[in-house]
Amino acid sequence: MILFELYYEFFKIGLFAIGGGLATLPFLFHLSDSHPAWLSYTDISNMIAISESTPGPMGINMATFAGNNTFGVMGGIVATLGLVSPSIIIILIIAKILEKFKNNRFVAYAFYGLRATVIALIAYAGLQVYQIALFNGTSIRIKETVVFAILLACMLKFKKVHPIIWIAIAGIVGILLSLPA
Numbered sequence: 001m002i003l004f005e006l007y008y009e010f011f012k013i014g015l016f017a018i019g020g021g022l023a024t025l026p027f028l029f030h031l032s033d034s035h036p037a038w039l040s041y042t043d044i045s046n047m048i049a050i051s052e053s054t055p056g057p058m059g060i061n062m063a064t065f066a067g068n069n070t071f072g073v074m075g076g077i078v079a080t081l082g083l084v085s086p087s088i089i090i091i092l093i094i095a096k097i098l099e100k101f102k103n104n105r106f107v108a109y110a111f112y113g114l115r116a117t118v119i120a121l122i123a124y125a126g127l128q129v130y131q132i133a134l135f136n137g138t139s140i141r142i143k144e145t146v147v148f149a150i151l152l153a154c155m156l157k158f159k160k161v162h163p164i165i166w167i168a169i170a171g172i173v174g175i176l177l178s179l180p181a
Contacts, residue, residue: 002071003078009035010063010082021051021058023118024083025125028062039066045132053167059083143177 009031017024025044032039039062047065051058060080067079101107134145147170155166 003075006038006067006070006075006079007082007085010067010079011085013059013063014083015086017059017121018114018118021060022122022125024059024062025128026121028059028066029125029128031066038070041132043069045129048129053171147173147177 013024013027013031017027025048028039028044029041032041032044043065044062047062048058051061054061060083063079063083064076066075068076071078134141134148151166151170151173155161
């Protein structure tokens with residue numbers, strides 16, 4: 001029963017999280033409210049950091065993590081399959097019919113609306129991650145906020161630096177700030 005529930009919950013996320021890994025975040029936060037034993041806000045925050053610094057799509061990494069937490073390796077496989085199944089089904093359907101409708105103005109209008117919605121979902125998820133990472137209840141996490149501000153300023157200034165470099169720098173800074181004084 002729990003495997004079916006894992007598949008079903010992640011199928012829903014995969015079906016409605018249009019726009020990739022970051023677009024899954026609002027759904028994952030909702031899932032952590034309804035199934036806190038599967039995934040906590042802290043787990044999501046940690047998985048974002050891990051997923052952004054490792055290969056593979058964020059949503060799949062999180063589904064695998066939550067499924068594994070819930071029901072071991074089989075849970076990880078089932079949750080991951082649940083997340084990717086809608087994409088596979090939809091891509092197969094779209095491949096069959098898109099050629100026929102690609103010049104339809106209503107299809108073009110729908111894509112304009114979807115793009116705006118994806119941006120809103122990603123912005124909303126970004127604000128939730130910002131709140132989790134930089135605030136501890138009602139107080140500000142000073143070290144994290146300073147690191148965030150400095151790295152954001154550096155990223156805006158040095159736009160051509162590869163993201164891997166920023167991830168490595170952030171990891172090193174995190175380690176150094178966590179060392180006992």
